[in-house]
Amino acid sequence: MARLAGVSFKTVSNVLNDHPQVRDTTRERVLAAVNELGYRRNLTARNLRMGRSGAISLAVPELSQSFFAQLADDVIQVAAKKDLVVLVEQTGGDRERELEVLRSPRLAQTDGLLFSPLGLRPEDARPELLATPTVVLGEPLFAGPVDHVTMQHRAAARAATEHLLGIGRRRIVLLGAHDGETATVADLRHSGYREALHDAGVALDPALVVPIDVWSRPNGARAMAALMDTGAEFDAVFAMNDDLALGALRSLQERGVRVPQDVALMGFDDISDAQFSFPSLTTVEPGRHEIARLAVEYLVERVGEADAGPVPARTTAPDFRLVVRESTTR
Amino acid sequence: MARLAGVSFKTVSNVLNDHPQVRDTTRERVLAAVNELGYRRNLTARNLRMGRSGAISLAVPELSQSFFAQLADDVIQVAAKKDLVVLVEQTGGDRERELEVLRSPRLAQTDGLLFSPLGLRPEDARPELLATPTVVLGEPLFAGPVDHVTMQHRAAARAATEHLLGIGRRRIVLLGAHDGETATVADLRHSGYREALHDAGVALDPALVVPIDVWSRPNGARAMAALMDTGAEFDAVFAMNDDLALGALRSLQERGVRVPQDVALMGFDDISDAQFSFPSLTTVEPGRHEIARLAVEYLVERVGEADAGPVPARTTAPDFRLVVRESTTR
DNA sequence: GAATCGCGATGCAACGTTGTAAGGTCGTGG
């Protein structure tokens, strides 16, 4: 401790916290001593005293999926602007591990949680699990006193399907359905697809609705190949996310199917790779930046709740945007 | 505090830390009370007392770059196995922000730093910046008492170039050179390229060495397009990383250049996208898993240094592996 | 010249935990 400045350690604390009650000469003397000794105050002790850590947790399925990597990128940047630091956990989209994250005492180390669950079911939303301020991303899960920053899943999927219908396609494959789910991302996007077909008076062919559990590139490629093996006829593919779409693109090209001439292709998420595939991928930009911004903002408010009084639970879904590229034109 | 179990809070602490000196009946009573009240011990106070936080920092340029996202994925998984949690910072590859990360008092909040610098120069490796245990990833920077887990940049680039020479290509573009650097990633990979050409008796054409500052997909696409505009003749491209390669692939395809028939293409890093481009991308797998594993291991040892005595500075570069795919065969 | 004022610095207590050492209780053996 720098009492070579000839002051008490409390005065050092005062200087470092910019308390006004410090004479300028003293301040300088202290700062000099601090520099000399390379003194750094102990943040852990500070956190203990203050009851805040200045860190938030972000729990995502996995960073290897571009969408979550880019979401994490956004979140970290927004948080940095608010002088928050981000602790990243990976759940693998597995229900057990998602519950474990919620239960984990490590959560207590941070001020709040940005949570992007995949496997969790509504009945898991037990309030005692939410001891920490939490904002849920993407999934419209939980009913309790939790903020949600989600996407316009249904409306966007509907717009996507309408776009394919609008360029004259009628036999549109849906890639990535999840059977037997309600009000999940997969279910909502599926509804949007169904609605668009219905409104256009196009019959829904169940053979074109392809269930895929995990929305990864290899799974997209496999499912697309398998569908072609069945001899199914189709002139467009709407994939539940870009990874599926890019996997499917690969399988289509392997078999000499021309995109978009023979089959138009459309994804969801607007990951950066979508710009550089050949053909580039038409997709839905779900408002990722805005989601990250709002999520951090909500969480900060909720963390401050103890001081500022209760905050009502909010649910927001930013505007999406259809990004039309080569895979549905040209 | 759960003294409805009728014991002192210290006994609760003993129970939670699995101290043997607790009667079974007491243990049960305490655990029951803990469950009842949903008591969670305060990790911040624990950290303060123990002098460890159980968290490490990972500083990378940006998660939007697939390689770093996948590295972060690996690091988080390895760390989780050791009950460590990972705080992710982004520097943008910017020297100023990299220095800031090193100086940041937030670092003190974690036990150590895994650092993947891009902009830092050797002269920045001032020891006073390394107050925290640090392991450097990728870049062979720093001379001081710091562990390095890097890549066999030169040998791998050489092997890559030899592979292209081996399939009969002679006019090989190098995408991503950095002028005027020494002993950086770019410089080392460049050397490997030069050596392979030299050993094969192939003259190096400076017109085929394309400098690109930031190794991103758009930059790869742009540079490739620009090179073709000059009318340069070439039959292969070795890109310094997969992002550049995939950007270049897009530009090649836009102009109807056939890969690999007209131009063979090769990247570096083996990001997962490389498997699903069409044609799939031949690349170098630099031992990413092993890098993550070793880095965390080294850091843990160095964090424990205070207890276990000094650890010498180590530098390791795991084995790489050439992954031959369609972009250089078929 | 004495009382008051106010700025600047300091001391104390507390945040919630853990290691150490001391304390308490029970059973056993002399």
Added chain:
DNA sequence: CCACGACCTTACAACGTTGCATCGCGATTC
């Protein structure tokens, strides 16, 4: 019946910081 030891449990101090209350001292005022 007492003493001793084994086994549990508890009290105390400390980790390094910050908020609150206090204190000292020079300046201002009557």
